[in-house]
Amino acid sequence: MSTQSATESPAVPLWLGGTAALAMIVHLYLVFMWVSTESTMGIIQRIFYFHVPAAMTAFVACFVGGVASILYLATRNHKWDDLSVAANETVVVFEAINIAMGSIWGRRVWGIWWTWDAKLTSAFLLFFLYVAYLLVRRATPVEARATVCAVICILGMLDVPLIYMSNRIFRTQHPSPVIGGGKGSGLAPDMLFTLMFGMCAMLLVWGCVVRLRRRVAQLERAADDLVRRTNEMVDQGI
């Protein structure tokens, strides 16, 4: 019952949960009360401080999930599979936040909810890849699951640089990069600080969510184990 003893301690330590919650509150304060308003778009530009950190967090989750999948294939240690499913599920959540908020921004600034440009399409593809991952994971037998899921994760990881670079390589309706975008790009110091703080806060929240979801994965495995043992006992007539 090693899994059981491992699942008795809290999934998210109080200090981590508290720090993440506090960081998120401070971030919201910075967004709504502190940062200066962008001159062209006005107040709606402030969506950026949640939209971009959500995308960056989804990218980090992609890499963590992908590396964990590969490590699981190499070692067959269940702790990597638990981490992989936890991280990959959060890709769907943070990508959904990113797309939803971007879409609202687009409606106000462009006058449309959506357009199939390179940046948006590749982000949409990433979202659907990880939805597919979750569906495949449920539908595939346990033995084949790791291999199929690892392939999807690798595709997801390949899509991340494409999303990041798409508005540098292609002409897109999506705004040009503001960080590392060459001449004329850049952010005012207070805007940059708010963005960076938002990224740290979002990563802290993500850390908590992944730990919680990993705990659920451990419990799911423990429950499956118990069901198997109960069925064996019934079969043997014990």
Add this chain to the structure above:
Amino acid sequence: MENLNWLFYAYGIGIGLLFVYIFQVSRREQVLRRRISGLQAIVEEHWKK
């Protein structure tokens, strides 16, 4: 003013999605814990017999 409303909608959706997910994962954890203790009780009862 209208833009401020849209900003609130956007943040409401973003934070709402995050909370719904955390709530759903926490609920799944509670359900699994109950299921595991139920299954353990069945196994222990069988062994006592």
